[in-house]
Amino acid sequence: MSPRELVVLGTASQVPTRTRNHNGYFLRWDDEGFLFDPGEGTQRQMLRAGVAASDVTRLFVTHFHGDHCLGVPGVVQRLSLDNAPHPVFAHYPESGAEFFSRLRHATAFHDVVDLREVPVRSAGVIATGKFGTLEARALDHSLPSFGYRLVEPDGRTMIPELLERHGVRGPAVRSLTPPLLDRVSVVRPGQRFAFVMDTRLCDGVYELADGADMLVIESTYLHVDEALAQAHGHLTARQAASAAQECGVRTLVLTHFSQRYSDPAAFFTEAAEVFDGEIVVAADLQRVGVPRRRTAGRT
16 A cells, blocks of 8 residues: 655746746555646656656646646646556536646547546535545635545544453454444544645635645745735735644645745744644655544544
8 A cells, every 4th residue: 555645746836946846746645646736847747756647546626727737738648658547537627627628638649548527516525435535615716716625534443452351353343333343442533635726815725624634735925925915816824824723734735835935944934933733845856744643533
């Protein structure tokens, strides 16, 4: 089983820099590979990061600004070239279906990929599977935009000494029913991952971030430029971190940085003033492990 980790492919905003590629985020989640907002150059960044196109099982686009989707043609064509052995599901705002079609068929190629489009029409559940539940929430940007959230169902952890005390051994463990199950085990909270890109603060940000073990969120601006952030439909590092603190986030991954700033440490400093969990100022090709499960409850 693959580790649960985020592979950062790009961290720039509208304009890439010498050290920051356009957006791109790959989440390894057991047997699934979720690719979020592949901007221009994502295919090459995947190669550099050791992520194969065939690792992708779902593709997510939050909205149709170029830095979040211009990598779609290359990724789709590479999936076809590599004969991806499984279907790939594509989630994007339904209002941008024409844009996705243009990207999907941007050039001539031998199209053999099983790409199944699942446009997002409104907030709510968009998919379920072994991984749990995928949800979308509307965000507040200059274009229709959705953030995404992965929620794993809670499980149970058996306590060996309690099993022994109640005489439960071997295959009998599989057939336990309440109330005995409650006596010999504890709840194993499922993990939650949230992805929030271009947006002002809105209800959707908080709904996505609620209880997230890992929140990947844009922080295009610093607090000194909050007026610019508001005008352009973006967040500051302080706003992103404040939302994370209020929502009980464990690991906060800041990204989507404006090229106007040269010191990444400033984003960490600003976020740390209001958030007391783990802070990652994302860098291209960085790997960030999803935190270990909480042992009990969501505290």
